[in-house]
Amino acid sequence: MTEALGVPPAPTFDSVADERRHRKQQLAAALRVFGRLGYDEGVAGHITVRDPEDPEKFWVNPFGVSFGRIRVKDLVLVDRDGAVVEGTRAVNRGAFVIHSAIHDLRPDVVAAAHAHSIHGRALAALGAPLRPVVQEACAFFEDQSTYTDYNGLALEEDEGRRMAEALGGNRAVVLQNHGVITVGGSIEEAAYWFVSFDRAAQVQLLAESAGTPAYLEDAAARLAHAQFGSPKLARFSFQILFDDIVHAHPDLLDE
Template identity: 55%
Template sequence: MTTTERFVDGVRLAPRDLPPLPTPAEFATVEEERAHRKQKLAGALRLFGRFGFGEGVAGHITVRDPEFPDHFWVNPFGRSFRHMRVRDLVLVDHDGDVVYGDQPVNRAAFVLHSAIHQARPDVVAAAHSHSPYGKAFSSLGIPLAPLTQDACTFYGDHAVVADQGGAVVLDPEAGRQVAAGLGPHKAAIHQNHGLFTVGRTLDEAVFWFLSLERSCQAQLTAMAAGEPIQVRHEWAAYTAEQNGTPWAGWFNFQPLWEEIRISDPDLFD
């Protein structure tokens, strides 16, 4: 043994080849992919409940069906986020009709999410709830500032939507206005209402929502304390390029998925 060699528990310390970072799963059949998306949806709704995003019957997450892309799975109206199970989820078409399941759907969920899914074929999932800091921040009618590394994830990739702000969105045309305001971005701050996020995977959409909510909290806290200093444009743009990709959103959700699937195994029922 040379003097430079080191061992821990009998294992020689040396650089080693590691497996590549994981990527979203691929599936052999649409049935497998459908089951996976529904499991992730039930788990994501439970996480929303765990983070205190429930506000009575408000809030919804949708995920596109892999076989019928003009249909999406959504949580039923008036059911607790914290106790959502795979078997509770319902499938609706773009006319708002329930085609699978026996529970009603929030009309606002249909109007907003249907419009977003129709306007954005790239969107597989969309998330919205009346989260406390998102609601508070939306009343300011301003974009999120690049105050932190996390906030820079949304730099140049979110919109402030004033149309229908504060109103219950029940008319399809109102939903289309909100979808148009979102544009090509991954997130929207709907004035006097709250936050919307989208993604190419459910994991991505849900993590963006969680991160945007916390970034709103951080900015409100900083503004209450003084005059926040913003990250320089070139640094904010670089951080957005590195941390704001669909894969980054998906990957950041994986620890949360591990937590909920282990702690709440009944979500798979």
């Protein structure tokens, strides 16, 4: 389908340094997009991406900095023990606990996103998964899970491990009474899946409050999953958001 739509291939890089710059730029842009969409909630929320040279380390937004002010030079690199090995600011303990477990259990995951968005939290408050209420929601059909335990702030490594185990091999997990985590094979995918999930959650909540939605049957939902759940399409869709946010806020690329 992506070929028929004319979706370009993923970028290639001549060096690790070039790939690192790309990932950091996409990460900073994703955080700005999250800020624009109102996903910030005090010190909560974080997006991570593996370092291309040392995948046991990951880049993450610093603790206590608004999504809407993040620049490439603000990002911090964290090692497997939670120590900041590059950057001048601290890392959110919750970010390390959750993301280190995900990156450890899921070698296929390059990036992960977690934030306390309004519609994602509303769905989480119901303890409900995203249903195939519209075609875009089917990107998560049979590709999501729910974590029903609540143990306060995720500050202990065991809690992060339980969340990562609940995620399993899926691209999203709903943390009951908490929020949503999405993952992907690139920063573009992880960020776009989060945006798409939150929008689909909004549609579901609106539709279910108005009446009984005409949910897609399983076969149709699986077809839509194969189409709207394409990682290539997610990556390209995020590039549109990237271009727009960089146009509006070019300072985010400051290194």
